[in-house]
Amino acid sequence: MGSHDILSDMFSRIKNALNKKITAVVVLNSNLSQRVLDVLCTEGYLRGYQVKSFREIEVYLKYSGEDPVIRKxxxxxxxxxxxxxxxxxxxxxxxxxxxxxxxxxxxxxxxxxxxxxxxxxxxxxxxx
Missing domain, CATH: 3.30.1490.10 (Dna Ligase; domain 1)
Incomplete structure (x- = not known):
C-alpha cells in the first residue's frame, strides 16, 4: 500500500460534509492537519475544531445561512x-x-x- 495523504483525506471529508450540510466532521489527526485547521479558523472559514484522541479531530464547519462559508x-x-x-x-x-x-x-x-x-x-x- 502506498503512502496516505492525510491532508487530501481531510479536505475530502470536509467537502463531503459541507455538501450534506453537516455541522461537524471527524478527520485524522496530525500536526500538519492541526496547523492547517488553525489557519482556516483564524481566517473565518471554520467555527473551530477539537482534538478527540491521538487519531481523531472533530472539525466544526461554518455556514452563512444555508450556504457553507467554504465554497471550494x-x-x-x-x-x-x-x-x-x-x-x-x-x-x-x-x-x-x-x-x-x-x-x-x-x-x-x-x-x-x-x-x-x-x-x-x-x-x-x-x-x-
Missing part, C-alpha cells in the same frame, strides 16, 4: 507534485476572496501573512 477547497501541492511559490509570486485567490494555505519556514500560514513576512513556501491548498 482544493489541494494544490500533492505528494507526487510539490508546488512552491515565493511571496512575490502569490496572486490573490478569486480576486482576493479566497486564501492559499502555505507551509513555510515560519510555520503554516495564509498567503496574506506570507506576503507580510516576505516568506514563500509550499502551497498546501486554496480555499474560497
Amino acid at each position: 477547497l482544493e489541494r494544490v501541492s500533492r505528494p507526487g507534485k510539490r508546488v512552491y511559490a515565493s511571496a512575490k509570486d502569490l496572486l490573490p485567490v478569486q480576486s482576493g476572496v479566497g486564501i492559499y494555505v502555505l507551509s513555510t519556514s515560519k510555520g503554516v500560514i495564509s498567503d496574506s501573512v506570507a506576503r507580510k513576512l516576505e516568506s514563500g513556501g509550499e502551497i498546501l491548498c486554496k480555499v474560497w
Whole structure:
C-alpha cells in the first residue's frame, strides 16, 4: 500500500460534509492537519475544531445561512507534485476572496501573512 495523504483525506471529508450540510466532521489527526485547521479558523472559514484522541479531530464547519462559508477547497501541492511559490509570486485567490494555505519556514500560514513576512513556501491548498 502506498503512502496516505492525510491532508487530501481531510479536505475530502470536509467537502463531503459541507455538501450534506453537516455541522461537524471527524478527520485524522496530525500536526500538519492541526496547523492547517488553525489557519482556516483564524481566517473565518471554520467555527473551530477539537482534538478527540491521538487519531481523531472533530472539525466544526461554518455556514452563512444555508450556504457553507467554504465554497471550494482544493489541494494544490500533492505528494507526487510539490508546488512552491515565493511571496512575490502569490496572486490573490478569486480576486482576493479566497486564501492559499502555505507551509513555510515560519510555520503554516495564509498567503496574506506570507506576503507580510516576505516568506514563500509550499502551497498546501486554496480555499474560497
